[in-house]
Amino acid sequence: MKGNNSLKAVRGGVTAAKGFTASGVSCGLKKRGKDLALIVSDRPAQAAGTLTINPMKAPCVDWAKKLLAQGTARAIIANSGNANCCTGKQGRKDAARTAAWTAAALKIKPSDVFIASTGVIGRFLPMDKMDQGIRAAAKTLDTHGSLSAAQAIMTTDTRPKEIAIQFKIGGKPVTVGGIAKGSGMIAPNMATMLAFLTTDASVDAKTLRQILKSLVPETFNAITVDGEMSTNDMVILLANGASVTPKIKPGSAAYKQFFQAVATVCSYLAREIVRDGEGVTRLFTVSVTGARKPADAQKIAQRIANSALVKTMIAGRDPNWGRIAAAAGATDVPIDAEKIAIRIGKTTVFKNGEPARIPISRILKEVDHPEVPIQVDLGMGRASARITSGDFTEDYIRINARYTT
Amino acid sequence: MKGNNSLKAVRGGVTAAKGFTASGVSCGLKKRGKDLALIVSDRPAQAAGTLTINPMKAPCVDWAKKLLAQGTARAIIANSGNANCCTGKQGRKDAARTAAWTAAALKIKPSDVFIASTGVIGRFLPMDKMDQGIRAAAKTLDTHGSLSAAQAIMTTDTRPKEIAIQFKIGGKPVTVGGIAKGSGMIAPNMATMLAFLTTDASVDAKTLRQILKSLVPETFNAITVDGEMSTNDMVILLANGASVTPKIKPGSAAYKQFFQAVATVCSYLAREIVRDGEGVTRLFTVSVTGARKPADAQKIAQRIANSALVKTMIAGRDPNWGRIAAAAGATDVPIDAEKIAIRIGKTTVFKNGEPARIPISRILKEVDHPEVPIQVDLGMGRASARITSGDFTEDYIRINARYTT
Numbered sequence: 001m002k003g004n005n006s007l008k009a010v011r012g013g014v015t016a017a018k019g020f021t022a023s024g025v026s027c028g029l030k031k032r033g034k035d036l037a038l039i040v041s042d043r044p045a046q047a048a049g050t051l052t053i054n055p056m057k058a059p060c061v062d063w064a065k066k067l068l069a070q071g072t073a074r075a076i077i078a079n080s081g082n083a084n085c086c087t088g089k090q091g092r093k094d095a096a097r098t099a100a101w102t103a104a105a106l107k108i109k110p111s112d113v114f115i116a117s118t119g120v121i122g123r124f125l126p127m128d129k130m131d132q133g134i135r136a137a138a139k140t141l142d143t144h145g146s147l148s149a150a151q152a153i154m155t156t157d158t159r160p161k162e163i164a165i166q167f168k169i170g171g172k173p174v175t176v177g178g179i180a181k182g183s184g185m186i187a188p189n190m191a192t193m194l195a196f197l198t199t200d201a202s203v204d205a206k207t208l209r210q211i212l213k214s215l216v217p218e219t220f221n222a223i224t225v226d227g228e229m230s231t232n233d234m235v236i237l238l239a240n241g242a243s244v245t246p247k248i249k250p251g252s253a254a255y256k257q258f259f260q261a262v263a264t265v266c267s268y269l270a271r272e273i274v275r276d277g278e279g280v281t282r283l284f285t286v287s288v289t290g291a292r293k294p295a296d297a298q299k300i301a302q303r304i305a306n307s308a309l310v311k312t313m314i315a316g317r318d319p320n321w322g323r324i325a326a327a328a329g330a331t332d333v334p335i336d337a338e339k340i341a342i343r344i345g346k347t348t349v350f351k352n353g354e355p356a357r358i359p360i361s362r363i364l365k366e367v368d369h370p371e372v373p374i375q376v377d378l379g380m381g382r383a384s385a386r387i388t389s390g391d392f393t394e395d396y397i398r399i400n401a402r403y404t405t
Numbered sequence: 406m407k408g409n410n411s412l413k414a415v416r417g418g419v420t421a422a423k424g425f426t427a428s429g430v431s432c433g434l435k436k437r438g439k440d441l442a443l444i445v446s447d448r449p450a451q452a453a454g455t456l457t458i459n460p461m462k463a464p465c466v467d468w469a470k471k472l473l474a475q476g477t478a479r480a481i482i483a484n485s486g487n488a489n490c491c492t493g494k495q496g497r498k499d500a501a502r503t504a505a506w507t508a509a510a511l512k513i514k515p516s517d518v519f520i521a522s523t524g525v526i527g528r529f530l531p532m533d534k535m536d537q538g539i540r541a542a543a544k545t546l547d548t549h550g551s552l553s554a555a556q557a558i559m560t561t562d563t564r565p566k567e568i569a570i571q572f573k574i575g576g577k578p579v580t581v582g583g584i585a586k587g588s589g590m591i592a593p594n595m596a597t598m599l600a601f602l603t604t605d606a607s608v609d610a611k612t613l614r615q616i617l618k619s620l621v622p623e624t625f626n627a628i629t630v631d632g633e634m635s636t637n638d639m640v641i642l643l644a645n646g647a648s649v650t651p652k653i654k655p656g657s658a659a660y661k662q663f664f665q666a667v668a669t670v671c672s673y674l675a676r677e678i679v680r681d682g683e684g685v686t687r688l689f690t691v692s693v694t695g696a697r698k699p700a701d702a703q704k705i706a707q708r709i710a711n712s713a714l715v716k717t718m719i720a721g722r723d724p725n726w727g728r729i730a731a732a733a734g735a736t737d738v739p740i741d742a743e744k745i746a747i748r749i750g751k752t753t754v755f756k757n758g759e760p761a762r763i764p765i766s767r768i769l770k771e772v773d774h775p776e777v778p779i780q781v782d783l784g785m786g787r788a789s790a791r792i793t794s795g796d797f798t799e800d801y802i803r804i805n806a807r808y809t810t
Contacts, residue, residue: 056734056742086730086742088759121727122760231731308713312802322526325491326636329461337461337491354493355527394799397717 006167007261013146013162014039016177017200019242022145024152027133029081029119029126034152036130037179038137039076039196040106045240047073047114048208050216052233058085059095060115064234067114071205074109076196076236077102077134078116080155080181083192085121085231094125101131105138116194118155118181118232150179153194157181161272165261169245169254174201176261182273195220195235195269201258202241203248210250211262212237219266223274224305224389237262271388279398280390284314284372288328289384296333297385300376303331311392314372319363321349328376339379344372411572412666418551418567419444421582422605424647427550429557432538434486434524434531439557441535442584443542444481444601445511450645452478452519453613455621457638463490464500465520469639472519476610479514481601481641482507482539483521485560485586490526490636499530506536510543521599523560523586523637555584558599562586566677570666574650574659579606581666587678600625600640600674606663607646608653615655616667617642624671628679629710629794642667679793684800689719689777693733694789701738701783702790708736709779716797719777724768726754733781744784749777 015022022039029035049068051061067073077098084091095115103110117125142148150160164177180195212235220235248254274283286305291297304310307327313320324342329335338353345366349356366372420427424447434440454473456466472478482503489496500520508515522530547553555565569582585600617640625640653659679688691710696702709715712732718725729747734740743758750771754761771777 054731054734055740056730056745083727086727086755086760088757090759120725121730122725122755124760231727231734315802320525320527322488322491322636325461325526326459329459329636335460340461350491350527352493354495355491355529392802394802397720397797397799397802 007165007257007264010164010166010175012144012164012177014149014177014179014196014198015143015146016164017175017198017240017242019043019200019240020198021141021143022149023137023140023142024145024148024150025133025136025140027136028129029079033154034148035079035081036133036137037078037149037152038102038141039149039198040141041074041198041238041240043240043242044072044074045238046203046205046208047071047236047238048205048212049234049236050212050220052231054231056086056231058083058117058232059092060084060117061232061234063095063099063115064236067111070111072112073114073238074112075102075106076114076116077137078153078194078196079130080153081119082117082123082125083119083121083232084117084125087122087124090124094127097127098125098130098134101134102138105134114236116232116234118153118192118194121231146177146179153179153181155181155192156278157276159276161269161276163265163268165264167257167261169243172243172245174243174245174258175199176201176258176265178265178269180269180273182276193220193233193273197235197237197262197265199237199239200241200243201239201248202243202245203239203258207248207250208237208239211259215263215266219270222387223270224302224387274388274390277390279393279395281393282314282370282372282391283388284374284391285386285388287373287375287384287386288378289375290378290380291383292381294383294385297383299331299333300328300378301385301387303327304374304376305387305389308392311389314367315391315393317364317368319360319367321363324374324376325350335378336380341377341379343375345369412570412662412669415569415571415580417549417569417582419554419582419584419601419603420548420551421569421571422580422603422645422647424448424605424645425603426546426548427554428542428545428547429550429553429555430538430541430545432541433534434484438559439553440484440486441538441542442483442554442557443507443546444554444603445546446479446603446643446645448645448647449477449479450643451608451610451613452476452641452643453610453617454639454641455617457636459636461491461636463488463522463637464497465489465522466637466639468500468504468520469641472516475516477517478519478643479517480507480511481519481521482542483558483599483601484535485558486524487522487528487530488524488526488637489522489530492527492529495529499532502532503530503535503539506539507543510539519641521637521639523558523599526636551582551584558584558586560586561683562681564681566674566681568670568673570669572662572666577648577650579648579650579663580604581606581663581670583670583674585674585678587681598625598638598678602640602642602667602670604642604644605646605648606644606653607648607650608644608663612653612655613642613644616664620668620671624675627792628675629707629792676793679795682795684798684803685795686798687719687775687777687796688793689779689796690791690793692778692780692789692791693783694780695783695785696788697786699788699790702788704736704738705733705781705783706790706792708732709781710792710794713797716794719772720796720798722769722773724765724772726768729779729781730755740783741785746782746784748780750774
């Protein structure tokens with residue numbers, strides 16, 4: 001893409017788009033650091049999103065479901081350090097109060113406020129701290145507040161994740177930005193993952209939904225850190241039209257650019273989540289091709305991407321590709337060992353039922369990259385799937401054996 | 406059980422039963438230690454077994470399938486250090502040669518020799534070393550050779566696993582013994598797990614099959630170390646009738662005792678495999694009750710037993726029970742958060758959609774046991790499943806990031 005059609009990265013994350021402010025404060029939910037983020041649009045915004053499918057979901061997920069049905073919102077209040085999940089009636093009440101108090105501080109309606117929580121499950125939210133925090137967050141809203149908000153949603157993340165992309169419609173800048181948190185419990189179908197996207201494009205909720213529906217499976221749902229699936233995940237996209245540009249309609253040139261911009265934001269944030277996964281030092285991608293059905297490809301890709309033996313093999317720069325073969329066979333999808341081909345990087349290690357007669361040094365070279373591409377062709381059909389995963393190191397254990405205590 | 410009906414533990418493992426000899430030698434397949442085991446019956450034995458269901462299976466698994474169909478055998482030759490899997494035509498030829506050479510050394514037929522391999526996948530068996538090893542193993546067969554054989558099948562196991570149980574039929578001793586190896590790639594449906602059982606009972610292959618079919622799902626298939634499924638697993642049971650006791654018929658008193666003896670051997674070896682799992686310091690059992698179907702219970706029990714977050718929680722003696730709740734919801738089995746009840750040890754932590762209002766110190770106490778019982782009642786039906794798993798420590802990573810290199 002060139003000239004007016006090009007996308008460019010800009011600073012400002014979730015506050016890069018016009019009409020958005022954000023803040024991040026510390027109110028004592030975590031032992032240290034910011035733990036409450038607020039993102040606000042100065043005018044009504046169209047809203048779309050994706051939520052966890054785990055039935056043990058938190059009340060904030062049910063709350064978000066209602067707002068997504070209405071398709072409009074003004075603000076997102078998100079806390080880290082406590083998931084407010086498995087907290088029963090009290091938890092539902094606390095979630096409603098969080099929205100009500102945020103709405104009061106912003107002089108908007110509670111039904112305009114998304115709430116999101118991440119952290120330990122099964123503990124009640126300390127509402128006195130939340131009360132203080134919400135007031136402080138509302139008072140410190142800033143057009144440069146994105147980084148603070150990104151920091152405030154971190155749990156075991158080691159760094160904040162933010163990005164913004166700009167393009168032009170009729171000569172006027174339109175911006176899409178986002179922040180995210182990930183780290184543990186990251187696996188397809190929304191992990192302990194929060195991603196908040198904002199844009200000043202003029203676009204309706206229905207179109208936003210279509211865009212997310214097409215992008216989330218390839219980005220946020222195509223990553224895994226530990227195969228876990230969280231109770232609290234959400235991706236929310238708010239569009240407030242503050243760019244004062246013509247409404248984006250599906251199929252138009254502007255739509256294509258906007259789609260590209262949202263895609264860039266989603267895939268950057270998704271990759272950053274794996275890259276900063278608990279204990280992750282190196283990435284690997286698993287592409288399964290030649291499956292009979294997309295669901296088969298997905299199942300096998302997942303099995304390989306989440307295999308503890310494959311993940312430790314990547315950590316150890318180990319040429320032990322048999323672990324990929326064993327994992328490929330370990331689902332209920334029927335496969336044929338004679339038809340399968342396994343490649344690491346550009347090197348075929350197994351094909352037509354035979355191991356490649358190559359020196360181990362060549363495989364050693366392929367696994368010694370910061371990102372190792374693994375391809376498994378099943379030779380049975382045309383369906384495929386692709387997942388990005390991280391290696392498994394002692395640090396994952398260290399982090400997770402000492403999380404709440 | 407008392408008097409003549411009682412089962413008692415005896416020494417001798419796989420050579421405790423009459424008519425069996427065994428040996429274990431070092432032939433250079435592993436960097437150090439014994440790596441080739443031989444178990445021989447001095448007369449034809451009835452044979453039954455269970456094999457991996459991984460389609461990426463090794464040729465020794467196909468070979469075993471044929472022998473199991475014929476229902477008789479004389480010997481088992483098993484090597485560690487090399488799985489001879491994903492080795493194509495050469496691998497099949499090497500497997501057949503292993504059986505032929507063993508048969509020649511023992512002056513029996515190749516079709517009377519089970520072969521088993523465990524170790525790295527995708528490397529050819531060094532047949533010169535195998536040749537030497539087979540000769541040495543045949544020469545050193547001994548009625549006290551069980552421990553050597555148990556040592557020779559170890560890979561990352563830290564200790565040999567053997568047991569023998571004796572009871573009486575008509576005043577005469579009948580013995581069931583076994584050896585096993587496990588350590589990594591341990592998960593239901595046969596992991597990198599080899600278990601060889603011998604008995605001098607007089608019992609036909611059909612009855613042996615029925616007994617294993619009923620016992621394996623509750624023992625070797627009800628354990629998990631890392632959720633992996635190997636390409637080479639097998640459980641083999643040989644019965645040579647050398648006790649010279651009446652034939653054991655289903656439904657008889659002798660059958661019940663024999664069944665109990667085989668059950669004791671299987672459950673002891675299965676537990677030993679988890680206990681000695683890579684990096685395992687503490688065990689936990691996951692019981693899922695109240696499911697609509699056994700398959701549902703099994704799926705959820707598996708998900709929890711293999712959850713990296715639950716396993717690190719056990720390693721860290723962490724009262725973070727929300728991870729159990731999140732894992733319970735992370736399968737495609739529909740569950741109802743309002744109906745679920747979660748117990749750790751004797752303490753209910755979540756019920757009727759509400760967390761128990763108890764001090765964390767009580768949960769801390771429950772997770773601070775060498776074996777932590779976790780129970781999840783789904784409140785939807787009457788089906789249940791139970792799995793024994795081990796915790797996840799830094800050592801698992803250390804072991805598996807440095808396996809082949």
